[in-house]
Amino acid sequence: MDLTVAFRTDRGAGDFLDREFGRRVRWDVPVLDGYRHWFLSGPQRARSVQVARAVLAGRYDAVWIHGYSSRGAWVVVAACALRRVPALLRDDATLLRRRALWRRTVKAAVLPVLFRFVRGLCTGIESRRWFERYGVRGRRLFLARHSVDNAYFQRHADALAGTRADARRSFGLPPDQPVVLLCGKLIPVKDPFLLLRAFAEVRRRAPCSLLYAGDGPLRAEVEAAAVREGIPDVRVSGFLNQSEVSRAYAAADVLVLCSERETWGLAVNEAMNFGLPVVVSDRVGCAADLVVDGENGRVVPAGCAVSLAAALRELVCDPERRRRWGARSREIVDAYDVRRTADDVVSAVLQVARRRP
Known part of the structure; x- marks a missing residue:
């Protein structure tokens, strides 16, 4: 499988300010080795357009997106839908946190509609419950467990x-x-x-x-x-x-x-x-x-x-x-190893790519 990763920012790749740690941080282990990658540039709100254009140009057979809550993610999903390229959405959201009634109501109305255009990559049991709550289940939901090396x-x-x-x-x-x-x-x-x-x-x-x-x-x-x-x-x-x-x-x-x-x-x-x-x-x-x-x-x-x-x-x-x-x-x-997660993702991509119309 040929993988290319598009990063919205180069924050984290070098020296950066982590406000929650309250200091500047530079990771002392490699974070960019072993895979092709590129950093998106230009105004923040327009960066996802670069990925959408690459999808529309026919460069990819499947797209793996992290997180559902940004507008940019749905710009890319829209491009995938137009090009009929499978979009895999990975998110670790859960139902454990009690949300305000208005927020739950909006999500119940909107997310099942949006999620018709994606397949899900859940990170574990609680993530699976969250995806299923909003209509992603069965053959449209895959496990890509949270793991470390x-x-x-x-x-x-x-x-x-x-x-x-x-x-x-x-x-x-x-x-x-x-x-x-x-x-x-x-x-x-x-x-x-x-x-x-x-x-x-x-x-x-x-x-x-x-x-x-x-x-x-x-x-x-x-x-x-x-x-x-x-x-x-x-x-x-x-x-x-x-x-x-x-x-x-x-x-x-x-x-x-x-x-x-x-x-x-x-x-x-x-x-x-x-x-x-x-x-x-x-x-x-x-x-x-x-x-x-x-x-x-x-x-x-x-x-x-x-x-x-x-x-x-x-x-x-x-x-x-x-x-x-x-x-x-x-x-x-032992079942939550990064190599196992890589196999999870590869299996999901191969399955959705084969189902591509």
Whole structure:
């Protein structure tokens, strides 16, 4: 299969300002290697027209679009319809977030009409439910699961095996007590203060540490709250690049993602490759796919510090449970590898291209 990727912007390919991290970022792993690509230019609103023209010129047998909510996406879909080129729409939207009635009403009226012109690529169970709600189902819906490069993270996990104490020291944490990890941006939707409250409850009864691997606008408030409340062994690492984040997973015993809303949560995939049990909120999209409650982690109600503390307590206080659940995590995540996702997409493209009128 011959792949060409059109990027709306070159942001992310070089040095860029990430406002949620609160700093400039340059990824330290290749992001453009191995495939043909081009960056769209000109006014933002007109950039999708360049892709539409390429479709109308007959250059492509199928078009794979990320996200449904921009006008530009539907300009490209219109070109595909005119040229009778299959359009595959990949989106990780879910029904987990309760929307306003007017918004639900508009979507119920508009999306089934628009989605007649696309095939769907769902990223998991919750994404499938969302597509089916708006009329994309059966032979028009394909799985293209959310995944990471499992081999990359498992190589790092193997290389860092036996270095847990040193990894903890590198973050200023005691080397001999379990570490609870949140890996991500310190922004309101991640609910870092909920985790801090739950951790404080657990820490009163059992020695353990809390590591926030990330940065963001709430960092100073999180650090100040830990000091003000007298919660010991809480650290914020600051931004960790792709080649550095493995050290945080190697230091940890439990991964937490207690977000108020999260369409997926790739940090969960990454942590599971390190053999970590996971605790996620019921508003995290990957829960239905990756977390088998009582086998490799817990799913707790979003916003409930009591439930989160209970889930953390049973893992912090039980090394054998952590070991058993962590091993199960690694088994489950094997099905969510980037190579498997590539096969998913190739299979979908070949099927829709064969059905082309």
